[in-house]
Amino acid sequence: MNTENQKINKGINIKTRRIIAHLVLILITLLCLFWFFILIINATRSHSEMTKGFTPLPSSYLLTNWKNLLTGTLPVWSGLINSLIVAGLSALFSVYFSSMTAYAIHAYDFRLKKAIFTFILMIMMIPTQVTALGFLQLIGKLKLEDSFIPLVVPTIAAPITFFYMKQYLESTLPLSIVEAARIDGSGEFHTFNGIVLPMMKPALAVQAIFTFVSSWNNYFIPALVLHKDNKKTLPILIAQLRSADFLKFDMGQVYVMIAFSILPIIIVYLLLSRYIVQGVALGSVKG
Numbered sequence: 001m002n003t004e005n006q007k008i009n010k011g012i013n014i015k016t017r018r019i020i021a022h023l024v025l026i027l028i029t030l031l032c033l034f035w036f037f038i039l040i041i042n043a044t045r046s047h048s049e050m051t052k053g054f055t056p057l058p059s060s061y062l063l064t065n066w067k068n069l070l071t072g073t074l075p076v077w078s079g080l081i082n083s084l085i086v087a088g089l090s091a092l093f094s095v096y097f098s099s100m101t102a103y104a105i106h107a108y109d110f111r112l113k114k115a116i117f118t119f120i121l122m123i124m125m126i127p128t129q130v131t132a133l134g135f136l137q138l139i140g141k142l143k144l145e146d147s148f149i150p151l152v153v154p155t156i157a158a159p160i161t162f163f164y165m166k167q168y169l170e171s172t173l174p175l176s177i178v179e180a181a182r183i184d185g186s187g188e189f190h191t192f193n194g195i196v197l198p199m200m201k202p203a204l205a206v207q208a209i210f211t212f213v214s215s216w217n218n219y220f221i222p223a224l225v226l227h228k229d230n231k232k233t234l235p236i237l238i239a240q241l242r243s244a245d246f247l248k249f250d251m252g253q254v255y256v257m258i259a260f261s262i263l264p265i266i267i268v269y270l271l272l273s274r275y276i277v278q279g280v281a282l283g284s285v286k287g
Contacts, residue, residue, distance in 0.1 A: 039262075042255040050251050065252040069260075072253070074237050075229050076260070082226075083216055083233040084264065086148055090155040090215040091208045097156045099204065102165035103196055107178050117166075124159040128220065136224055146231045151222055155215065161207050168203040169196075205275035212268050216261075234261040 042050060045059040070076060105117055139150050173196060181191045197204070219235040226232050232240075238257050242249075 039255060039259055043252070043259045045252060045255075047249075047251045061252055062256070065250070065256040068250065069253045069256055074241060075232070076237065076257070078230050079232055079234045079237045080260075080264075082148070082231060083235075083261075086151050086222070086233060087212045087215040087264075089148070089152045091212040093152060094155040094158040094161050094211045095204050095207050098158050098161035098207070099165045099197065099200060100192060101162050102169055103173075103192055105166060106169040106173065107175060120159050120162055123157075124163070132221070132224065135221075139225060144225075146226055146228050148231075150225050151215075151218075155211065158211070161211060164207060165200070165203055168200060173199060202275040205272040209269060209272050213265055216265055 037056075038054070041054075041056065041058050043065065044062040045055075046061040046064070049055075049059055049061070101120075105113065135150070135154075139145055144150050177195065178191060181195055186195070217235060218233075219239065222233050223236050223239070226236065234257075238254070238261060241254050241257055
């Protein structure tokens with residue numbers, strides 16, 4: 001009887017924990033979606049309506065705000081294309097070359113291997129603001145202002161992405177697979193591109209999302225590098241829209257612009273989100 005009661009109590013405890021966990025997750029989800037709800041509601045309201053306070057009911061000024069935004073002085077569509085180019089190339093280069101570096105550290109034995117790994121991790125602790133001045137001086141000497149090159153090329157060296165890929169390879173890629181490929185006559189690039197990368201799809205998808213979102217939302221460096229309107233990315237245009245003078249300031253346009261700017265991020269997330277849980281679980285650090 002005692003054993004049966006213990007099993008019943010254990011089952012009740014498990015069910016109770018699951019219920020509590022689900023309630024907490026639902027609460028967190030609602031809190032996260034609440035801000036998107038406010039964004040969408042405010043995008044449908046006019047500037048004068050928003051000055052009167054918040055209301056949970058949508059208004060009818062969505063198309064009006066969108067038309068006013070497009071007929072303004074800001075190049076919205078070119079800003080979207082510029083952001084897509086910078087964020088897309090940054091995600092592609094960062095993920096590919098970080099994976100290649102992680103594979104080299106994981107699969108090869110060479111002198112100073114641990115020192116190089118430590119040095120790469122040390123770079124993670126250096127804030128971007130510390131190196132911004134020297135970076136801008138270098139860009140000026142190379143005459144790369146108003147170019148996407150300074151925004152894309154540095155993403156090749158991404159210590160955080162490298163570290164994640166390194167941990168993922170340690171947990172999912174046995175060196176015996178690499179050795180078997182070499183015995184079969186596979187070249188190093190063919191082994192990496194044809195065998196290793198397909199095994200890393202979950203990690204590649206996760207880091208592609210993170211890098212894309214980070215590059216898409218980046219304002220600091222693009223604002224220092226890009227000066228021409230036809231070269232500016234969406235975060236810069238949003239900042240310009242918010243900093244307009246009193247007579248031209250329209251909060252309805254600001255909210256429509258923000259809602260417009262997050263659509264590509266949502267699309268990328270929906271396309272790659274099925275890999276997130278699997279990638280995080282497999283790429284976690286071994287205990």
